[in-house]
Amino acid sequence: MQMINNDSSKKILAAYFSHSGNTRVIAEQIKKIIGCEIFEIKPINVYPNAYQAVVDQAKKEINANYKPPLTVNLETIDSYDMIFIGSPNWWSTIAPPVATFLTAFDFNGKVIIPFITHEGSRMGRSVSDIKKMCPTASVVDEHSFRGSSVKNAQNEVIDWLKGIKY
Numbered sequence: 001m002q003m004i005n006n007d008s009s010k011k012i013l014a015a016y017f018s019h020s021g022n023t024r025v026i027a028e029q030i031k032k033i034i035g036c037e038i039f040e041i042k043p044i045n046v047y048p049n050a051y052q053a054v055v056d057q058a059k060k061e062i063n064a065n066y067k068p069p070l071t072v073n074l075e076t077i078d079s080y081d082m083i084f085i086g087s088p089n090w091w092s093t094i095a096p097p098v099a100t101f102l103t104a105f106d107f108n109g110k111v112i113i114p115f116i117t118h119e120g121s122r123m124g125r126s127v128s129d130i131k132k133m134c135p136t137a138s139v140v141d142e143h144s145f146r147g148s149s150v151k152n153a154q155n156e157v158i159d160w161l162k163g164i165k166y
């Protein structure tokens, strides 16, 4: 395992949602590189695989500010100091299950590090939307990754993590 800057007194979590696997690839890289815990955010009702169907459903949910229930959730995030939050860019923001996760806990005083995979619009409004959901957390050091290139992004992940103070 390759560790970068890791202050072992800090507990770090990488929580992510992934529909087609890209965001998962980055989350697994983070886990491998810094040795943190990982949590997959999964909605009870899985999104359709057909592209147009998921695009339509996502649009409706985002416009309605819908927070889909999750299969399981963590009991608490109290023991974590720093939480990486991973999401695909859906309609320029985070996917609804990530909004469910972020609004389920009190992130007061926590450090949130967003990572977003996308196909052209990078972070979109994701960071400002996360800040609205977690107004007393410090949301810093975000990074976006091109979804179609995640399998070759290992060096980009390493460089990004090297720049994060923890």
Ligand SMILES: Cc1cc2nc3c(=O)[nH]c(=O)nc-3n(C[C@H](O)[C@H](O)[C@H](O)COP(=O)(O)O)c2cc1C
Pocket: 017, 018, 019, 020, 021, 022, 023, 024, 054, 055, 056, 058, 059, 087, 088, 089, 090, 091, 092, 093, 117, 118, 119, 120, 121, 122, 124, 146, 147, 148
């Ligand atoms: C419902 C939906 C909406 C999307 N909206 C955007 C968008 O607004 N901008 C963008 O760059 N990519 C958009 N994409 C592409 C995804 O962000 C990209 O493929 C991402 O890497 C998927 O991550 P995943 O494999 O972890 O689900 C969208 C994809 C879907 C399915």
